[in-house]
Amino acid sequence: MSFIDWTENERLNIGIIDEQHKDAAELLNELHETLGSNRTFLEKNLVKRMLKHFREHFDTEERLMKESKFPFFISHKMEHDRFYNKIDTFYRKLEQDEERVTLELLNSIKTWLFNHLEINDKKCTKFFVEKGMS
Ligand SMILES: [Fe+2]
Numbered sequence: 001m002s003f004i005d006w007t008e009n010e011r012l013n014i015g016i017i018d019e020q021h022k023d024a025a026e027l028l029n030e031l032h033e034t035l036g037s038n039r040t041f042l043e044k045n046l047v048k049r050m051l052k053h054f055r056e057h058f059d060t061e062e063r064l065m066k067e068s069k070f071p072f073f074i075s076h077k078m079e080h081d082r083f084y085n086k087i088d089t090f091y092r093k094l095e096q097d098e099e100r101v102t103l104e105l106l107n108s109i110k111t112w113l114f115n116h117l118e119i120n121d122k123k124c125t126k127f128f129v130e131k132g133m134s
């Protein structure tokens with residue numbers, strides 16, 4: 001069984017966002033497989049990819065929120081920024097070999113992802129769907 005099972009329950013009906021969420025889950029699954037293996041090069045590479053992925057994903061959501069004049073843009077963006085900065089800080093330490101990927105870290109990312117999806121992403125994508133975006 002995978003670390004994250006991304007199911008139809010997580011689908012928000014905005015194609016590009018759904019795809020990006022699925023990709024984030026896949027990246028986390030790949031990282032989970034490296035746990036305890038001492039493959040630090042791979043770990044660094046995957047966290048770097050994850051960081052890039054989240055940047056693109058957050059930019060996508062933020063662009064759609066702006067385009068649709070979504071009323072809760074600022075608070076949603078703040079959630080993205082807080083999370084992104086946390087992962088970015090972690091990556092810098094990982095690069096310097098001052099940190100390692102742990103199950104605790106992966107669990108905290110997973111929890112953030114599901115909570116954010118449930119609370120924030122559901123709200124804006126519902127708004128996009130109502131505006132006829134897809
Ligand atoms: Fe979001």
Ligand SMILES: [Fe+2]
Nearest residue numbers: 021057061121
């Ligand atoms: Fe999202």
